[in-house]
Amino acid sequence: MEDVKAYIETGILELYVLGELSQDEKNQVEEMASKHPQIKAEIAEIERSLEAYAAANAVEPPEQLRDKVLNSLLTTFADDSKFPSREFLENDIDDEVDEAVNDNVVPLPVAKSGSFYKYAFAACLAALIASIAAIYSLNERLNESYGQIASLQQRNQTFASRVNYMQGEIDIFHDPTFKLVKLQGTPKTPASQLTVAWNPVKKKVMIDMQAMKLAANDEAHQYQLWAIVNGKPVDLGVFDAKPDSTGMIEMNPVANAAAFAVTLEKRGGVPSPTMSQMVVIATI
Amino acid sequence: MSPKRKISLTEEELVLALRNREKIAADALYDMYSSSLFGVISRIITDTAIAEDVLQETFIKIWNSFSSYSAEKGRLFTWMVNIARNLSIDKVRSKDFKNQSKNHELENNVTFIDEQRNTVYKPELLGLKDLVDKLKPEQKIILELVYFKGYTHVEVSEELDVPLGTVKTRLRMAIIELRKYFN
Numbered sequence: 001m002e003d004v005k006a007y008i009e010t011g012i013l014e015l016y017v018l019g020e021l022s023q024d025e026k027n028q029v030e031e032m033a034s035k036h037p038q039i040k041a042e043i044a045e046i047e048r049s050l051e052a053y054a055a056a057n058a059v060e061p062p063e064q065l066r067d068k069v070l071n072s073l074l075t076t077f078a079d080d081s082k083f084p085s086r087e088f089l090e091n092d093i094d095d096e097v098d099e100a101v102n103d104n105v106v107p108l109p110v111a112k113s114g115s116f117y118k119y120a121f122a123a124c125l126a127a128l129i130a131s132i133a134a135i136y137s138l139n140e141r142l143n144e145s146y147g148q149i150a151s152l153q154q155r156n157q158t159f160a161s162r163v164n165y166m167q168g169e170i171d172i173f174h175d176p177t178f179k180l181v182k183l184q185g186t187p188k189t190p191a192s193q194l195t196v197a198w199n200p201v202k203k204k205v206m207i208d209m210q211a212m213k214l215a216a217n218d219e220a221h222q223y224q225l226w227a228i229v230n231g232k233p234v235d236l237g238v239f240d241a242k243p244d245s246t247g248m249i250e251m252n253p254v255a256n257a258a259a260f261a262v263t264l265e266k267r268g269g270v271p272s273p274t275m276s277q278m279v280v281i282a283t284i
Numbered sequence: 285m286s287p288k289r290k291i292s293l294t295e296e297e298l299v300l301a302l303r304n305r306e307k308i309a310a311d312a313l314y315d316m317y318s319s320s321l322f323g324v325i326s327r328i329i330t331d332t333a334i335a336e337d338v339l340q341e342t343f344i345k346i347w348n349s350f351s352s353y354s355a356e357k358g359r360l361f362t363w364m365v366n367i368a369r370n371l372s373i374d375k376v377r378s379k380d381f382k383n384q385s386k387n388h389e390l391e392n393n394v395t396f397i398d399e400q401r402n403t404v405y406k407p408e409l410l411g412l413k414d415l416v417d418k419l420k421p422e423q424k425i426i427l428e429l430v431y432f433k434g435y436t437h438v439e440v441s442e443e444l445d446v447p448l449g450t451v452k453t454r455l456r457m458a459i460i461e462l463r464k465y466f467n
Contacts, residue, residue, distance in 0.1 A: 011456035014456050061319065073347045
């Protein structure tokens, strides 16, 4: 009996339960256990306490794992039922747990999940980089397009306003209420010419800069348009004559004029015309 | 926790049903032991996905090699937990795993796990802290290394630099404390 107690105290039974003994040692313990009920009881106690300890430290696996595991068991169950004898044959030869276990090892594809995630992550990263590059280049092209649209809009607007403007000019020539008055050069300036478009109804006065033939004025002087109303000169405004002048410009309005004349005056104009500086004139 | 009723059988009924390879045996096996086994596996393997894989492998091995279990030689759980522990250790020591695993300080491991997962609520667990307090630190570390880290007693002896005999004695003392507590 003392032997049994000493045997128990060595701690070999704990190692037996923890699966730490060699096959020889295991056989020895099992032989002792079959001889001595006290040893068998001791083993049972150790097992129960370690089982309780594991239960106290239990961790609930995720719920969806239950179906996965049970399905994999049923799959192997179906396979096994076709070949029921194989397993028993092997296990009859060797009923040692670990080896029997190794005989039935089924390599699981799931074990590769770690590297799968690694590759999946790399693929995601590559896709992300490609996406960013694509977005960047698309954005470049979008900005380019915006620039093109803006410049096209600007050109379009320029054209539209030019068309409007020219339409206005054409209207003048088409409008029967407009009178086209051709001012001719004075003996001092025989080559000078200016066309005034005058609408007595709307009191509008325009001068045609395109067809104008006047000597270019300098910085200190400007041409001044006059209308003769009831024998008195009325100031219709000043303008510049440049070699590249185009279009028409609108002058001050006048309702009834007996004549139009242009004098060269100092810049900004004067209250009454300097008759000696008259360049063109026309009576109506 | 689960809305489904968990199946529970006595150990004798379960062993019989497993021998006859009945479907209910698989369900009961999972419901009765998955959390205890997962507790051991997930303390050895901290990566959740790998721990789940190993739990599945464990059940497949239990199922496929059940004919090699002998009730004469010990309790069902003892046999199963050794399969789970061996599979876990094989996984941890495999080259594949070493490359990707992060190492946690041993002492922090249990608390780390408990923070990470929903440990099962058990009324008797309320006293578990008392138990852990009762264990001497040197008993606690040996129990932890052997039961939850899968060290052999030889490795523990080397790791802690204590004689093999001392390791055995301390392990026995620790398990005696467990017995006092649980029985």
